[in-house]
Amino acid sequence: xxxxxxxxxxxxxxxxxxxxxxxxxxxxxxxxxxxxxxxxxxxxxxxxxxxxxxxxxxxxxxxxxxxxxxxxxxxxxxxxxxxxxxxxxxxxxxxxxxxxxxxxxxxxxxxxxxxxxxxxxxxxxxxxxxxxxxxxxxxxxxxxxxxxxxxxxxxxxxxxxxxxxxxxxxxxxxxxxxxxxxxxxxxxxxxxxxxxxxxxxxxxxxxxxxxxxxxxxxxxxxxxxxxxxxxxxxxxxxxxxxxxxxxxxxxxxxxxxxxxxxxxxxxxxxxxxxxxxxxxxxxxxxxxxxxxxxxxxxxxxxxxxxxxxxxxxxxxxxxxxxxxxxxxxxxxxxxxxxxxxxxxxxxxxxx
Amino acid sequence: xxxxxxxxxxxxxxxxxxxxxxxxxxxxxxxxxxxxxxxxxxxxxxxxxxxxxxxxxxxxxxxxxxxxxxxxxxxxxxxxxxxxxxxxxxxxxxxxxxxxxxxxxxxxxxxxxxxxxxxxxxxxxxxxxxxxxxxxxxxxxxxxxxxxxxxxxxxxxxxxxxxxxxxxxxxxxxxxxxxxxxxxxxxxxxxxxxxxxxxxxxxxxxxxxxxxxxxxxxxxxxxxxxxxxxxxxxxxxxxxxxxxxxxxxxxxxxxxxxxxxxxxxxxxxxxxxxxxxxxxxxxxxxxxxxxxxxxxxxxxxxxxxxxxxxxxxxxxxxxxxxxxxxxxxxxxxxxxxxxxxxxxxxxxxxxxxxxxxxxxxxxxxxxxxxxxxxxxxxxxxxxxxxxxxxxxxxxxxxxxxxxxxxxxxxxxxxxxxxxxxxxxxxxxxxxxxxxxxxxxxxxxxxxxxxxxxxxxxxxxxxxxxxxxxxxxxxxxxxxxxxxxxxxxxxxxxxxxxxxxxxxxxxxxxxxxxxxxxxxxxxxxxxxxxxxxxxxxxxxxxxxxxxxxxxxxxxxxxxxxxxxxxxxxxxxxxxxxxxxxxxxxxxxxxxxxxxxxxxxxx
Numbered sequence: 003x004x005x006x007x008x009x010x011x012x013x014x015x016x017x018x019x020x021x022x023x024x025x026x027x028x029x030x031x032x033x034x035x036x037x038x039x040x041x042x043x044x045x046x047x048x049x050x051x052x053x054x055x056x057x058x059x060x061x062x063x064x065x066x067x068x069x070x071x072x073x074x075x076x077x078x079x080x081x082x083x084x085x086x087x088x089x090x091x092x093x094x095x096x097x098x099x100x101x102x103x104x105x106x107x108x109x110x111x112x113x114x115x116x117x118x119x120x121x122x123x124x125x126x127x128x129x130x131x132x133x134x135x136x137x138x139x140x141x142x143x144x145x146x147x148x149x150x151x152x153x154x155x156x157x158x159x160x161x162x163x164x165x166x167x168x169x170x171x172x173x174x175x176x177x178x179x180x181x182x183x184x185x186x187x188x189x190x191x192x193x194x195x196x197x198x199x200x201x202x203x204x205x206x207x208x209x210x211x212x213x214x215x216x217x218x219x220x221x222x223x224x225x226x227x228x229x230x231x232x233x234x235x236x237x238x239x240x241x242x243x244x245x246x247x248x249x250x251x252x253x254x255x256x257x258x259x260x261x262x263x264x265x266x267x268x269x270x271x272x273x274x275x276x277x278x279x280x281x282x283x284x285x286x287x288x289x290x291x292x293x294x295x296x297x298x299x300x301x302x303x304x305x306x307x308x309x310x311x312x313x314x315x316x317x318x319x320x321x322x323x324x325x326x327x328x329x330x331x332x333x334x335x336x337x338x339x340x341x342x343x344x345x346x347x348x349x350x351x352x353x
Numbered sequence: 354x355x356x357x358x359x360x361x362x363x364x365x366x367x368x369x370x371x372x373x374x375x376x377x378x379x380x381x382x383x384x385x386x387x388x389x390x391x392x393x394x395x396x397x398x399x400x401x402x403x404x405x406x407x408x409x410x411x412x413x414x415x416x417x418x419x420x421x422x423x424x425x426x427x428x429x430x431x432x433x434x435x436x437x438x439x440x441x442x443x444x445x446x447x448x449x450x451x452x453x454x455x456x457x458x459x460x461x462x463x464x465x466x467x468x469x470x471x472x473x474x475x476x477x478x479x480x481x482x483x484x485x486x487x488x489x490x491x492x493x494x495x496x497x498x499x500x501x502x503x504x505x506x507x508x509x510x511x512x513x514x515x516x517x518x519x520x521x522x523x524x525x526x527x528x529x530x531x532x533x534x535x536x537x538x539x540x541x542x543x544x545x546x547x548x549x550x551x552x553x554x555x556x557x558x559x560x561x562x563x564x565x566x567x568x569x570x571x572x573x574x575x576x577x578x579x580x581x582x583x584x585x586x587x588x589x590x591x592x593x594x595x596x597x598x599x600x601x602x603x604x605x606x607x608x609x610x611x612x613x614x615x616x617x618x619x620x621x622x623x624x625x626x627x628x629x630x631x632x633x634x635x636x637x638x639x640x641x642x643x644x645x646x647x648x649x650x651x652x653x654x655x656x657x658x659x660x661x662x663x664x665x666x667x668x669x670x671x672x673x674x675x676x677x678x679x680x681x682x683x684x685x686x687x688x689x690x691x692x693x694x695x696x697x698x699x700x701x702x703x704x705x706x707x708x709x710x711x712x713x714x715x716x717x718x719x720x721x722x723x724x725x726x727x728x729x730x731x732x733x734x735x736x737x738x739x740x741x742x743x744x745x746x747x748x749x750x751x752x753x754x755x756x757x758x759x760x761x762x763x764x765x766x767x768x769x770x771x772x773x774x775x776x777x778x779x780x781x782x783x784x785x786x787x788x789x790x791x792x793x794x795x796x797x798x799x800x801x802x803x804x805x806x807x808x809x810x811x812x813x814x815x816x817x818x819x820x821x822x823x824x825x826x827x828x829x830x831x832x833x834x835x836x837x838x839x840x841x842x843x844x845x846x847x848x849x850x851x852x853x854x855x856x857x858x859x860x861x862x863x864x865x866x867x868x869x870x871x872x873x874x875x876x877x878x879x880x881x882x883x884x885x886x887x888x889x890x891x892x893x894x895x896x897x898x899x900x901x902x903x904x905x906x907x908x909x910x911x912x913x914x915x916x917x918x919x920x921x922x923x924x925x926x927x928x929x930x931x932x933x934x935x936x937x938x939x940x941x942x943x944x945x946x947x948x949x950x951x952x953x954x
Contacts, residue, residue, distance in 0.1 A: 037801050039711045074718035198782035198811040290797050290812050305626035306646035
């Protein structure tokens with residue numbers, strides 16, 4: 003076993019998780035928007051190795067599903083129709099990692115679609131939608147966190163380094179940002195935008211909004227570190243030698259904040275993914291038919307879906323490993339880098 | 354000549370789950386049974402099961418009624434309460450047969466020229482406070498309905514041929530109504546015009562305060578009606594309780610005075626899902642306006658209640674394009690799109706590409722009907738059976754688009770995009786009401802259908818009011834999915850939709866002159882059916898209207914949902930109808946089969 007320091011182990015976990023989502027096109031058997039109008043709300047299918055006559059098959063298979071007579075949404079396995087699972091099959095076109103065009107999918111079947119995690123009200127494959135939806139939600143989280151950290155560091159460093167009225171002003175603005183009722187402002191903002199927003203525009207809009215809203219907390223943390231760092235002896239010494247503000251910040255002060263920034267970023271990413279989910283759930287996110295974890299959950303607003311189709315909850319579970327991964331990463335970082343100043347800001351969210 | 358038919362009024366509302374309830378009350382056609390009255394009362398006898406008296410019927414309302422004043426009520430809950438349970442009209446449309454039947458007017462005669470209606474009132478009618486009803490109350494009622502200063506919501510319907518109906522008293526029991534022009538839908542005019550008590554409202558009217566009268570907080574003794582129930586108690590934000598009207602003018606075949614139940618309580622339950630929960634837990638006795646999904650949730654585990662699918666109602670859902678004339682403020686983008694929309698072959702191609710069966714199956718779980726015209730299978734007398742019902746055909750759609758000058762490009766990854774004659778990609782957005790999940794789902798299905806033609810569609814759910822504003826005022830939209838519900842099976846209440854000058858002529862509202870030859874022809878035909886005295890003549894004209902609509906596709910008709918309702922097993926005479934109010938139309942006949950059930954309540 004290779005001995006890795008704590009945070010590195012978590013980093014590998016995170017890379018594996020993100021890799022799965024990045025390879026959605028390959029891992030997902032179908033296009034996320036493709037509808038199977040004969041099978042709305044099909045429950046997750048079971049993969050068998052032993053058939054109904056107790057015979058063992060080396061190749062995994064599943065049974066086709068058929069509607070119970072007289073029902074719209076109650077499916078049962080039809081055990082006379084055994085469909086073998088095939089691997090590395092040719093199917094819907096996609097771009098691996100966003101650029102490499104391909105048609106090879108990890109698995110698939112002929113004769114009937116396979117629904118590992120069931121299908122939604124349009125007969126779209128939940129499994130494929132969760133994988134593709136993760137791309138939108140995670141990217142929004144990552145971009146949002148990057149933007150927030152950029153703004154936070156910029157503003158925090160300026161406030162902490164210059165101090166005085168500039169510090170006071172910037173920190174009051176930060177407090178204002180924390181206090182504003184963002185969700186309602188977002189609804190208002192949406193009303194001013196053009197009616198039809200394409201999925202790409204909607205994605206950038208939501209990322210921008212998430213990113214621009216959250217900078218106050220990291221800014222205050224960075225300010226605190228900068229405030230103490232600028233009074234350290236080596237900084238005073240460098241200033242005595244005539245170093246410029248820019249040089250001091252770049253060379254001596256900001257490196258001091260690195261661990262704070264990294265830990266903050268690791269905490270912010272899952273929170274922002276959650277924020278994206280909330281906004282999409284409320285219909286402010288990417289429009290149909292593009293999936294995201296939030297709009298996958300939006301159908302749960304209906305009571306009938308809530309009580310009838312349990313597999314519609316599964317997208318909510320998708321975020322859990324990411325959340326744990328990021329928080330584990332953040333706390334391991336905090337320990338290993340030996341910083342004391344970091345507030346554990348987890349668990350708290352405005353969304 | 355005496356004609357037994359009638360006609361109802363009201364405008365109609367846009368769908369969006371905002372269905373406005375209509376006049377209601379009456380029930381079965383007046384069978385051959387003579388009224389068994391002991392005194393001088395001439396009661397109306399209803400056939401049906403003989404019920405047991407007593408009990409309290411509890412139903413849910415989507416919102417608190419805004420008023421108890423039939424003159425100014427415009428919201429659905431107010432109309433459901435007022436016209437469904439508290440008030441009565443002279444001639445009523447039977448919700449089951451869709452024909453007119455006598456109500457407060459025992460009989461009526463129409464003059465040979467069709468301009469004069471002579472109505473005879475039932476003898477012995479009394480308001481719920483015991484005051485007798487006579488012709489003066491009728492005169493008073495029509496005077497206030499027609500008074501411009503009162504702003505009665507039904508005033509427009511009482512203006513026939515540009516002139517208000519003239520009302521004249523013959524004697525205490527007889528009133529003559531004089532129309533300026535013949536009116537094909539005839540007596541349906543009187544449905545929903547609640548007869549008001551002159552003794553309570555005359556003073557308020559003289560003071561000019563009639564439109565503000567009869568709020569929910571009105572004391573019981575200041576209120577009176579002719580419906581089966583009268584005001585008992587109102588608890589703001591919670592419930593409205595009505596009690597049995599002891600002077601009601603209907604009886605069962607054994608001569609028992611109706612209604613059977615002692616109390617009718619309306620609970621204010623804001624969401625459809627919450628109504629399902631209340632019904633499931635037994636708090637409410639009846640449920641209607643159910644979506645297919647909630648219906649199947651309730652049907653799966655019926656605990657002491659029965660669910661009933663009455664078949665398609667009168668709601669028709671459709672997709673329509675912006676067919677307005679471009680004006681100076683129209684963006685160049687929209688002007689370019691309008692060119693496609695105005696091309697009839699484009700609209701026909703869209704219609705051919707839409708999978709209506711999938712809409713019925715996925716949106717209504719099969720509990721609905723695919724539509725190719727505005728008249729649903731629930732309308733018994735007006736559907737044009739010769740309208741073709743073509744199956745979905747992408748080949749036909751492609752051929753039509755090709756004929757209209759559209760071409761296709763091969764896209765980078767195998768999907769082709771549709772291009773117009775200027776080689777611009779064909780893309781548009783479809784507005785839907787965000788509060789109506791069904792129509793958003795329809796639009797999403799259409800989005801996928803049209804993707805196969807190479808058309809990129811965006812579905813834009815927006816708030817209902819701003820949607821209506823865009824469609825009828827600013828006219829800044831590409832296409833829209835909406836639904837309309839008729840109150841009556843007759844084509845006349847839909848006049849505003851089909852006439853080119855109508856405000857609800859959604860694809861191009863309030864035109865000064867018909868924009869196209871076919872719209873002009875529809876105008877003429879609708880006028881023709883309005884004045885034609887015979888049903889056959891009217892039907893012929895309206896059949897032609899349906900034909901023109903199918904040919905020109907200003908609205909691409911999609912589907913009509915079934916009317917779904919449910920009631921506790923203990924409720925007798927439960928016969929939901931496809932006309933509003935779906936389950937309360939015969940509220941006076943509903944009863945509890947099990948007396949023990951009542952005692953427990």
